[in-house]
Amino acid sequence: MPGAEVELAGIRVAFDENVVLDDVDLRVAGSEVIALLGPSGSGKSTLLRVIAGIVAPDGGTVTIDGVDMTATPTHRRGVGMVFQDNQLFPHRSTLDNVAFGLKMSGVGRTERHERAATWLTRVGLEGFGSRRVTELSGGEAKRVALARTMIAEPSVVLLDEPLTGLDRDLHDQLVDELAELLHGSDATAIIVTHDVAEATAIADRTVLLDDLQPHGTARR
């Protein structure tokens, strides 16, 4: 699926008294890969969650390919997301984790298992299908999470600090793989990170969250 244009206008999010995002504007072109930079607790992850529909904004609009999606539930947005701690489903095999999105789209069992196996091979985990996800290493789990998101061919991919917590060698290796994966697909991608080197290696453009808020950084 070709990448969709994402536009955020005047996004405001507050948790109780804490204003986390204040009047955020952002425009990402179709198939563009951007990195969103900012210190911990600055609201980067919250912004991704607003785009995914996990957090409802207190103000502002989320538009995807020209359609106002602000009130659209997560499962109807066509937005894939890789979570910081993967959030693999522990009661399902590795293959079933990867195939989950296809199952939701109504793809038949045989076809989705074939496609999931192909994706596992593509992320270097050939033959891992029957493994329990709780037995995977950190790097393996990250690859499964990526495959699970990308297999559904979302028009927008959100990645929340996807490479945090990995050892240096694995991190560097995955930076390359991730860049290849994202640029090899047509999806629009927004990757949240606090690592400038990682951001520049993967993204077409880097954006500082502070720069998106005219009133300065909102504090938690």
Added chain:
Amino acid sequence: MNRLPGWLVGLLVAAPIVGLLVFYVWPFGNLIATAVDGESVRTVFGRSRTWSIVWFTTWQAVVSTALTLVVGLAPAWVIARFDFAGRRLLLGLLTAVFVLPTVVMGAAFLALLPESLDRTVWAVIGAHVVFNLAVVVRTVGTVWEHLPPDMEHAAATLGASPPIVFREITLPLIRPAATAAAAIVFLFTFTSFGVIRVLGAAGTRTIEVEVWRRATQLGQVDQAAVLALLQLAILGALAVWSSISARRSSRALQLRPLSGPQHPRTRNQRLLVAGVAGATAVVAITPMIALVVKSISTPSGWNFTAWTDLGSAEVRPGISLGLDPIDALRNSLETAAWTTLFATVIGAVAALGIAAARRGGKLLDAGLLLPIGTSAVTIGFGMLITFDTTPYDWRSTWWIVPVGHALIAVPFVVRATLGVLRAIDPQLSYAALTLGASPARAWREVVLPHLWRPLAVGAALAAAISLGEFGATSFLSRSGGETLPIAIEQLLGRTGSLLQTKGYALATILAAATIGLVMLVDRTGALVGGRSGARSDPENRTSRSERAGR
């Protein structure tokens, strides 16, 4: 602890073992011997009424369990996921309902329902559901709280709608907890006795009620014994199935809370939380309010006659009730006091013995748990048919009821104390010894100061258990020695509005006393945990204690 001399450890272990052998193993063996009689077995198994009672017992337990799960999941979710004003209060309210004596819960539903509905199976099922809501909310809620919301969000980003997220992700992950909760609720409702005696119609009988009826009303002791063993066999099979299924479904899910319960943010969330929490509170509190209201509601209007005349045994001038509510209150307090003394002393001795004896201690620990795995009716019945011949004819002694109650209460004293004992660093005792203290002095200075609070918790639990105990007491109490639950059941079973209002007044007193004691346990338990570093969990203790009152 391992510094105690061998002879003392032997004594500490021997005392509770002797108690267990005399008051549990012997009566239980006697019950089996009474039942192992081909003729009785044939009679009981050949009677179609037996199977209709087994069928009724099973289906009402299945329906009660299923409804409790369905009703309990929404509050479990709300409490696990959202932080809102009154959250702790709601949890406390559900726990308070859960620890009420069964007879009180029966009385509360009798007070609540219109006449067309009381004394029906639906009243029984309704009482079972409200009673056991806390099992589902606490058991399932704890797991739900540890299920990261992002796991469900991940499924949603992959295209799963909320009902599908629940079916594909949430439900499989909370299933082991839901199964465990269901097994507990099934056990409670399958062996329901007090609720059925108060709320059930004349022909409404679970196996437990039928055991009581055959043994005490019809004098068919052998047939009652067969039924008691039949119930044990069914429950044993359930326990085996439950443990196998728990082992199968237990996998390392690596669930951990992401951020704890959150304040509801959106309007929909706020509405949902308010609706579910409000409805749950209404369901839990209405029966209790009905109890109080009924105790002051008479055909001549609102008045406190039932309360002010509580001490009068006369129904009309010259006609006595044959049951004095104030006497019942006094009996209950005396029984509770003796139970507390017996259970606390034996429990403390057993805990010290278990901690000191290591391997042998584990066996004693497991042995002491047996009485709470056995229904109270079975315990009372076994004691009734065992202690009926000289020189062991103890049925009319003042201490047999408190001993029966203590049998059920001792495990709770042991659990409360043992946790603290094991948490005391042995190095402290060694340090005292190196500073010149004798072993006895070192024990007195290092261990003893930590024991008072857990023993106070155990004592309060023992008192609460004794006050509400109905099953064993139904067999062991004599005329004139009725305790509160027995008096409540008898008063509510009679015609006459004054008698009924007196029954409700007594039920209100018993409810208040039980809730007060359990609140004391929770407060003291929290202090115990905080002070000694023992892994004490007052919530769990409270939950387990409830089993004993059924």
